[in-house]
Amino acid sequence: MLEQGLFPCPEALTDDELEPPINEPRINERIRVPEVRLVGPNGEQVGIVRIEDATRLAQEADLDLVEVAPNSRPPVVKLMDYGKFKYEAAVKAREARRNQANTEIKEMRFRLKIDEHDYETKKGHIVRFLKGGDKVKVTIMFRGREQSRPEMGRRLLLKLADELQDLSVVENMPSQEGRNMSLVLGPLKKKAEAMEEQRKVRDERKAADKAERAERAAAKAAKKTSGDESE
Numbered sequence: 640m641l642e643q644g645l646f647p648c649p650e651a652l653t654d655d656e657l658e659p660p661i662n663e664p665r666i667n668e669r670i671r672v673p674e675v676r677l678v679g680p681n682g683e684q685v686g687i688v689r690i691e692d693a694t695r696l697a698q699e700a701d702l703d704l705v706e707v708a709p710n711s712r713p714p715v716v717k718l719m720d721y722g723k724f725k726y727e728a729a730v731k732a733r734e735a736r737r738n739q740a741n742t743e744i745k746e747m748r749f750r751l752k753i754d755e756h757d758y759e760t761k762k763g764h765i766v767r768f769l770k771g772g773d774k775v776k777v778t779i780m781f782r783g784r785e786q787s788r789p790e791m792g793r794r795l796l797l798k799l800a801d802e803l804q805d806l807s808v809v810e811n812m813p814s815q816e817g818r819n820m821s822l823v824l825g826p827l828k829k830k831a832e833a834m835e836e837q838r839k840v841r842d843e844r845k846a847a848d849k850a851e852r853a854e855r856a857a858a859k860a861a862k863k864t865s866g867d868e869s870e
Contacts, residue, residue, distance in 0.1 A: 665706040666721055667694070670714070678707070678717040687713060744774045744823075751785045751792055762799065769806045769826045779820045789815055796822040 670690060677685040677693050680702060688696075697704040697718055705724070708715035745768040747761055768775050777799060779792035796813045800822060811823035 665709070666703050667697070670704060670706050670716060672714055674713050675706075675716045676711065676713055678715060680718045744776055746776045746778060748778050748780055749795065751779055751781060751788075751795065753795075762802065765799075765803065765824070766806060769803065769824065770828075772826050772828055774810065774826065775807075775824045777822045777824065781818045781820070786818060789820060792820040796820065800824065 672690055674687055674689050675693050677688050677696070679685055680700070685696075693704055693716060700718055702718045703721035704716050705719055705721050706714050707717050745765075747765055747768075749758070749761060753761075765775050765777065777796060779795060781789075781792065785791070792815075793813045800807070800809050803824060805827075807824040807826055809822065810825040811821070813820055813822045
């Protein structure tokens with residue numbers, strides 16, 4: 640248990656100052672400076688202390704002394720379970736890479752004079768892509784004299800974005816490239832979250848189907864038993 644007020648308390652540090660450096664930080668006996676600014680395991684500010692005192696406190700708390708801001712004067716160190724910290728950081732990094740790798744950019748093409756039925760059909764596909772956690776690039780293809788009316792294409796794309804605002808965010812506003820004009824919609828939910836929701840829906844549907852089959856079987860068995868008793 641760290642005693643507050645044991646050492647002079649410096650001004651509060653920002654979250655950025657407490658972030659570990661990108662490279663492997665120095666820990667425990669590898670920290671070779673006369674004094675450090677010590678931060679407790681829950682972020683409490685202990686103060687500027689001699690490295691010997693900081694090391695002793697770490698040993699008493701069965702924690703590691705980790706240098707989190709080596710360029711500060713004096714360097715900032717924090718008491719933490721470094722093994723647990725590295726494990727959690729690796730899990731987060733792996734999850735971030737998986738989300739990035741799984742996210743795809745789907746493309747949906749519209750004609751400027753698309754009819755209502757085709758519009759709704761294509762919008763349904765876009766909804767499915769967004770719910771699946773994928774980005775969608777929506778492209779309007781201009782033909783002939785339609786190229787002189789880019790505002791019509793912009794209006795159609797913005798209408799679509801407005802109708803899908805509950806599922807998406809506009810990542811790139813309508814921009815024209817040659818005969819085409821495109822808009823990019825990003826999903827509100829990450830790929831991993833969308834996949835987890837889909838898995839839950841499938842599991843719930845399977846459970847409901849199983850319960851329904853069991854109920855039919857029980858009703859059939861009850862009906863058969865009733866028939867046997869009446870004979």
